[in-house]
Amino acid sequence: MVDLAAEPRIVTAGVSLLDEALAAQAVAHLPVDWRPPLPGTDQELARVLGDPRRAAANAVAAERMLAAGATLVDVLPAAEVVGLRPGEFCHAGPPITWERASGPLRGALIGAMLFEGLAGSPDEASSLLAGGSVPIEPCHARGGVGPMAGVVSPSMWVFVLRDEAHDRTSWCTLNEGLGKVLRYGAYAPEVIDRLRWMSAVLGPALQAAVRRSGPIDVKAIIGQMVQMGDEGHNRNRAGTLMLLRDLLPHLVDAGLPSTDVAAVARLIGGNDHFFLNLVMPAAKLQTAAAANIPGATVVTTMARNGTDFGIQVSGTGDAWFTGPAGVPSGLFLGGYGPDDANPDIGDSAITETAGLGGFAMAGAPAIVRFVGGTVPDAVRTTSEMYEITVAENPAYALPVLEFRGAPTGIDVASVVRTGLLPQINTGIAGRVPGTGQVGAGLVQPPVECFTTALSALASAAPPM
Amino acid sequence: MVDLAAEPRIVTAGVSLLDEALAAQAVAHLPVDWRPPLPGTDQELARVLGDPRRAAANAVAAERMLAAGATLVDVLPAAEVVGLRPGEFCHAGPPITWERASGPLRGALIGAMLFEGLAGSPDEASSLLAGGSVPIEPCHARGGVGPMAGVVSPSMWVFVLRDEAHDRTSWCTLNEGLGKVLRYGAYAPEVIDRLRWMSAVLGPALQAAVRRSGPIDVKAIIGQMVQMGDEGHNRNRAGTLMLLRDLLPHLVDAGLPSTDVAAVARLIGGNDHFFLNLVMPAAKLQTAAAANIPGATVVTTMARNGTDFGIQVSGTGDAWFTGPAGVPSGLFLGGYGPDDANPDIGDSAITETAGLGGFAMAGAPAIVRFVGGTVPDAVRTTSEMYEITVAENPAYALPVLEFRGAPTGIDVASVVRTGLLPQINTGIAGRVPGTGQVGAGLVQPPVECFTTALSALASAAPPM
Numbered sequence: 001m002v003d004l005a006a007e008p009r010i011v012t013a014g015v016s017l018l019d020e021a022l023a024a025q026a027v028a029h030l031p032v033d034w035r036p037p038l039p040g041t042d043q044e045l046a047r048v049l050g051d052p053r054r055a056a057a058n059a060v061a062a063e064r065m066l067a068a069g070a071t072l073v074d075v076l077p078a079a080e081v082v083g084l085r086p087g088e089f090c091h092a093g094p095p096i097t098w099e100r101a102s103g104p105l106r107g108a109l110i111g112a113m114l115f116e117g118l119a120g121s122p123d124e125a126s127s128l129l130a131g132g133s134v135p136i137e138p139c140h141a142r143g144g145v146g147p148m149a150g151v152v153s154p155s156m157w158v159f160v161l162r163d164e165a166h167d168r169t170s171w172c173t174l175n176e177g178l179g180k181v182l183r184y185g186a187y188a189p190e191v192i193d194r195l196r197w198m199s200a201v202l203g204p205a206l207q208a209a210v211r212r213s214g215p216i217d218v219k220a221i222i223g224q225m226v227q228m229g230d231e232g233h234n235r236n237r238a239g240t241l242m243l244l245r246d247l248l249p250h251l252v253d254a255g256l257p258s259t260d261v262a263a264v265a266r267l268i269g270g271n272d273h274f275f276l277n278l279v280m281p282a283a284k285l286q287t288a289a290a291a292n293i294p295g296a297t298v299v300t301t302m303a304r305n306g307t308d309f310g311i312q313v314s315g316t317g318d319a320w321f322t323g324p325a326g327v328p329s330g331l332f333l334g335g336y337g338p339d340d341a342n343p344d345i346g347d348s349a350i351t352e353t354a355g356l357g358g359f360a361m362a363g364a365p366a367i368v369r370f371v372g373g374t375v376p377d378a379v380r381t382t383s384e385m386y387e388i389t390v391a392e393n394p395a396y397a398l399p400v401l402e403f404r405g406a407p408t409g410i411d412v413a414s415v416v417r418t419g420l421l422p423q424i425n426t427g428i429a430g431r432v433p434g435t436g437q438v439g440a441g442l443v444q445p446p447v448e449c450f451t452t453a454l455s456a457l458a459s460a461a462p463p464m
Numbered sequence: 465m466v467d468l469a470a471e472p473r474i475v476t477a478g479v480s481l482l483d484e485a486l487a488a489q490a491v492a493h494l495p496v497d498w499r500p501p502l503p504g505t506d507q508e509l510a511r512v513l514g515d516p517r518r519a520a521a522n523a524v525a526a527e528r529m530l531a532a533g534a535t536l537v538d539v540l541p542a543a544e545v546v547g548l549r550p551g552e553f554c555h556a557g558p559p560i561t562w563e564r565a566s567g568p569l570r571g572a573l574i575g576a577m578l579f580e581g582l583a584g585s586p587d588e589a590s591s592l593l594a595g596g597s598v599p600i601e602p603c604h605a606r607g608g609v610g611p612m613a614g615v616v617s618p619s620m621w622v623f624v625l626r627d628e629a630h631d632r633t634s635w636c637t638l639n640e641g642l643g644k645v646l647r648y649g650a651y652a653p654e655v656i657d658r659l660r661w662m663s664a665v666l667g668p669a670l671q672a673a674v675r676r677s678g679p680i681d682v683k684a685i686i687g688q689m690v691q692m693g694d695e696g697h698n699r700n701r702a703g704t705l706m707l708l709r710d711l712l713p714h715l716v717d718a719g720l721p722s723t724d725v726a727a728v729a730r731l732i733g734g735n736d737h738f739f740l741n742l743v744m745p746a747a748k749l750q751t752a753a754a755a756n757i758p759g760a761t762v763v764t765t766m767a768r769n770g771t772d773f774g775i776q777v778s779g780t781g782d783a784w785f786t787g788p789a790g791v792p793s794g795l796f797l798g799g800y801g802p803d804d805a806n807p808d809i810g811d812s813a814i815t816e817t818a819g820l821g822g823f824a825m826a827g828a829p830a831i832v833r834f835v836g837g838t839v840p841d842a843v844r845t846t847s848e849m850y851e852i853t854v855a856e857n858p859a860y861a862l863p864v865l866e867f868r869g870a871p872t873g874i875d876v877a878s879v880v881r882t883g884l885l886p887q888i889n890t891g892i893a894g895r896v897p898g899t900g901q902v903g904a905g906l907v908q909p910p911v912e913c914f915t916t917a918l919s920a921l922a923s924a925a926p927p928m
Contacts, residue, residue, distance in 0.1 A: 024488075227830040228702050229692040229863070238692050241705035245733035248712055249726040258722075262713040269709035365863035366691040375866045399693070399829035400864055402839045 053295025092150025093305025104185025157203025330441015517759025556614025557769025568649025621667025794905015
């Protein structure tokens, strides 16, 4: 029923002529930024939007994402936490085989074979891996995350994080630093030597400090860092410094050799990305809390293996919806250029899945000097992400937006309805195995991830 | 001559009707934000603006402010750096006597007498100070700065900073932390005990670390912190963390007892304001570089002693231009309120004099939760400060303003011409001696500082 007795409310959309005319006449109106849905999705979109479970299911998903905690409780070898046995490896992104693996993932697997002593040379490692007898599996399948290639082997140490609100554990490897590092596909002897030092010194030192300090509230640090120009994906400078502040007194007290303490302090202090490896499992705990709610259209995972981009959605459980990973555009290091770039890789898009990274760039304008784009672009990106998300996270309040919470919980239906894709910022790996990092930039998931997820959600919806 | 053959250029000012009419007709025009000058200043303003030396002198002042460096080179007792002898004290702001001193300045002087062992009780210290035989002098008179009451005694340790570009040294005391502390006028036994620990442990430990590390580039850290949500006056969180990062490996290596190292790490890590005491002398080096240029109308000092607000100006040398210090309005701690607030106090307004603090609030929107106001206020404040300053500092680039440099070098003539006063954000001391901090807020200098400075500049200008 239209209430003609009351003053009409005017909503304007599309081109701005009507909007401007109303403004010039001082008529109250609400301009909306309407966009056409992705082509060919009308029927499935109607079915998903009409699913009577959807609103309540997404509300539960949002509530759980916002309620999830994340505390660093221990640092342990992956063998103990992830359950990896000798000769087993995890990797970033959706499942993949050696045959389809990109250069940096192959390089990191080769390096991990060398590190574990399972091969004597890169060639031998390649042969063994190509032979198909080496089991590899996504980190996400074991509840954890790995940056870039995301290769994890049993002897690598991992951060162990807990979400007590939902009684869940997640994990992530320790950050190696920049340049020629395993996660970017490098496997030179210096890379392997660094991994050995990390297992022999860094991991046990961090374990001693964490055990002395007691649980460290990673969620609270993320809440602070987004007030300090970090967005938690490619800027983790303030987060790294706060972790250093919290750990160091305990590291000093732990009775370790002072040369080891100083080396650990230098490594963390000299690597602005160190804290990324804590933001990622914190984000994983947040999104995992929203998983497996029938009817919920919220994305719980975005991850890339360097070949495929894959998403998982709350209402469809562990199913992966994939498409070809795009090549990020951005800024390149040294003599590298776009031709050197591998397609998008890594589990770090879990930060965007949780409302950080590209979604929180408004609060981190300095990031444009690292990933490209302009400051107004960064602010606009966050504003747009509110259009495709189901919640705002008060724990991650962005001061520049007058403390509005970060846009959280990507809604597959909203992505399809608006055609607005999630914005991810990311490191760029060299496509040739062994190269390492070549730059950093911006990238979006392929549309197919969302249209195929929509189809699955539509199939799972009750008949209309 | 008016060139009527060319298209006219239209400049609009004042109320916006003409501006809006031109915009509606799509006529190119340049709106300017015109404001009337301070009343009664027309003749002196004309004289100063007409001083043929002024443009070049201010350009030199700006150039020197931007070229000034600031490196932390040592940590030493004030006796060695400031040249204070036993029984001599420095204080914040322009010169003042005990009779006119406010509560927090009196409280801090009492505490310093107790700390130096020159009195056995607060009453005895008060009597001695009231007797007039205790020499007190501004920190600025000895090339240094002191936060809040700014009281310095010979046994206190100070940071020593160098500007190699202009061969100049500055200094500032070490930060005591928050709450009941000497600089806010507290002098309870716990305050004096902390000062003793700072001289016995903290100062020597910092000295050892700085000497092992070599000079620390404070200017570079400030350049980073303004990209991390700090404005360098009431937010120094990122700056403090970066200092900790740079010092700690050397502190660990220095062979000190690990309990002392852990205590120093905890003190710095637990006090987000620790780095203020390095921003202040860095700002002093920057503004001192612009001093004593005949004809220059740039402010080189803004400082308050809790009773008077005083400024010094490049073209008028060491002369102070004073007016009554205002009471900051802002947010109060615990059960305190506006009635508990002392008038504005401290040398920390040197940060605003150098383009930081209130001038850089656009880059530190979270500060409104500490000093009051809104995020749009903070952004607007920085925008306004460009109208009264002579330069933009590329070393202190504000990402949210698309990396525009902080507004630097307050021009007395511009302040008088526009009536826009410098915006300062500040801690608020309790007015009763011994209270400590009661809040933080926003304050402006009294107009008299600028009108009397203008008179002096007019008198010193060549005849028109």
